[in-house]
Amino acid sequence: MTWAAETYDGKLKVVKVDVEANPKTTEKYKVYGLPTVLIFESGKLLTHNEGAITKAKLDKLLKEKLPVLV
Template sequence: MASEKVLTFSDDNFDTDVLKATVPVLVDFWATWCAPCKAIAPVIDAIADEYDGKVKVGKVNVDDNPGTPGKYGVRGIPTVILFKDGKVVDQVVGAVPKAQLEALIKKAL
């Protein structure tokens, strides 16, 4: 079951919802046909629930929103990028363990 705390980001709202956010933002770049993206989805949901209020968590569908992934050099999916104060803090590519994403988040908190 998907967490209601996972937001949907798009080319249209990315600047406002991610780059101008007052808290760090974890963004999962994904696609519906991507098996590793489906594998990491429960991890993204769990992080959204656990870090609610400290970190915004959301997803960008790369098929529906090609501009944003191109801007950040997303070549493979899933790519998870952590933003803070409008800048990239770090990123990981692939279906990584939850501990690796939590280590990413700790860099921004």
């Protein structure tokens, strides 16, 4: 995910959360599998993707959900 933070610097914030150290957050967002990508805009959850995803598919997902990245 560091590539996304570097590629979209200033337009996107990438955060990694330790699910074991943050069980309330894990429960709140219903994270059942890892890896999980949650995309938010202005505090609103836009999408929840569990499981492995290629860089190309993740880039497409980011651009679909966050038009400011296009």
